[in-house]
Amino acid sequence: MRKGQHKKNLTDGECNNLVQHLLTRCTSSGKLPKGVAEDMGKLFDCTPTTVRRIWRRASVDLSGSKTICATVHQRKKGQSGRKRMYTDIPERIQAIPQSRRNCFRSIAYALNIPKSTLHVYFKRGVIAKYSSVLKPSLTESNKVCRLNWAIKHVTDIDRAKYFDPMNDTVHVDEKWFFITRLQKKIYGAPGEKIKQRSCKSKRHLLKVIFLSAVARPRWDQAKGEWFDGKIGTWHFTEVVPAQRRSCRRDAGTPAMKTVTVTRDTYKAMIIDNVIPAIRSKWPSDETKRVKIQQDNARPHVPPSDAAIVAACKAMGWDMEVVFQPPNSPDLNVLDLGFFRAIQTLQVEKHSSSIEDIVAATDAAWAAVSTTTLNKNFLTLQRCLQEVILDTGGNDYKIPHMKKDVLLARGRLPEMVSCERNAWRVGCAYLSRVDYAAHMEKLDREVQESMEMGVICTQIEALTIYNDTEVHDDIVAALGLVQLSE
Template identity: 50%
Template sequence: MLKGQKKKNLTDSECNSMVQHLLLRCTKAGKIPMGAADEVAQLFDCTPSTVRRIWRRASVNLSGSKTICRNVNQRKKSTCGRKRLHKDLPKRIQAIPQSRRYCFRSLAHALGMPKSTLHDYFKRGVFAKYSSVLIPALTESNNVCRLKWALDYVCDRDGAKYFDDMYDTVHVDEKWFFMTRLQKKVYGAIGEKIKQRACKSKHHLLKVMFLTAVARLRWDETCGEWFDRKLGTWHFTEINFLTLQRCLQEVILNKGGNDYKIPHMRKDVLHARGKLPEMVSCDRDAWSFGCAYLDGADYSAHMHKLSLEILQSMEMSAFCSQIEALNIVDDTDADDNLVAALGLVELSYE
């Protein structure tokens, strides 16, 4: 045991094992030879004086009596040690707002006590840690709307209530998959220099979106097999997203006048009034049909320039082109995560 190191309290099993080791080394007279206490002390990571004290407590008698040694269990009870200074800690914690109880630092500052002392009370089980999960903050009108939506699928058949089979309903949902995480564990050799990952912003990680349409599982009589519910899955490069700001800018450039509002001019007010959709989207076929329908002689070059500007203004335009071309060669993690994301999409709808 090193000098200045804090002594530890031996358990009952360690004390009994220590006496057994000393019995193997003791003489017929019941005394331990020189150096035996030091060897046993190294085995149990304690001082030789602790070994000799436990040996004296054992009072070994090898004269053939019924009891060879006495009980050497710890004499410290559960109520030993210093008295707690903060007996009403649970009540004081309950009186603190929950917004200040998410970390030890803020909680200790609110209680007016050191963080290390608070952590000691936590290890003793005075207070516990819970998980706080966000739930939808529904108002009364939201609950009524959800209940009305559910009641719309309840039908009356011969006086009995049944839920709609929803065979004529198609569910469309989008799935976002992040290509990486802010913090990841990497295992390597000793002294190896790990490659540093970098991105433009930690708040905007690269991600891929898949649009999936599913329906209810049913038996297909024409094919003679069960329909797997999945109508299709498309990654978001199949759809051209046009920002409303770009659309209004083109309208002003073509028609002139100042009767239109650009989204960055009081956008929140227009959105609150319900006059500003967040995004305008159209299918690729509709986009191609609209371009062919318009005068291609003068408008094709302008639309080509406009599409290039839209792609440049999109946040993930470069990554979209990489996904569409399947040409990810720089980031090995991106390749692995993309394959995992594709597998998750396939598994989630099988």
């Protein structure tokens, strides 16, 4: 070996093999006999000093303990190389406004360091990447309503606080399903050419709105089978004769067309489809007092609507339609993740028409696992706890509880426990605020929004005629001066 040339360091595997050889040569007290270090040094091409140092790091214990020796591995990683040029990167980044931290280029410009250097620090873990999701803005009344909603779902079981399993609730919501996504990730072989996707307008993609209803999956004792919780999904469409001839069909051929969701169409969908589906699929040995939870969209019917109340009370049932707190999509199972699971399967099938979108969505609805729906209900219970911890706010990340791991071990719970201290703090906060005043304000806002929805529906139904005589009469009646061209 030439002067100044060093031997190659032992790898982790060689260090472990060295310790195993030494264990076969050591005494019963864990000591190395004379000459063993020299022999092992020749065998592994290292010095006896290196052999003794690795033996000391192994900390061999032959007294019958569970661990005979410690793990020996290289300690050079992270402890060698030149020192970092910038040691205050985290503090300097926090001083930059968050609106200017969208890319490495803008951060590097603000810090006055090369972009490549910044990327190296990112790979080392000095810089973290976060995703910012735009959430609904909440008023104080919204927060009070959300907090009260979450606390009402807490029940006492064996002197402990648990969230209601929601076996008597049906979640209802709408969602648009598009013909394709604007941005789509595709994996392929190196050098493979990906087929180009094109459309006439990105703002006017074919889409169909669906109304879906789900409940908590559970065992149906009367039928002796699992109740999958999927009440049903329905699309707002109608079949009308085609007005024009196209390359796909002749004029007059029946074609599917989307329908605008108004108060009347939504009410008809609830009365004619949702409520009968609940009656037919609901476990027969369970309660008939069912809550149909909906959000506060403008076309939605109020719970006091006479036709809705009559349909809910018919045939011996005691259903009721309830509004969830305003601006709270995180309190609905469909918005939390079930719609996303359906959309993931729906876009996998190629669609070129409204009929294809409907067929792909129906197939995705049938293919989604019942386990996915059950896990979404557990996620909802965790979100309720976060709402209590945030005093009705939505400044939290959707919590994860490793449901797949618990399911594989057979330990997936039916109900999530609620922190007793958080429950007490939430109840104390509600006792200090004027809950009735906040609810009156929210009711007034919801009522105004629903009235505006009725006005918008009436405006959409108006037919415009180009009648010059009527126009002149209106101008004369109002006393307006018509400008000459």
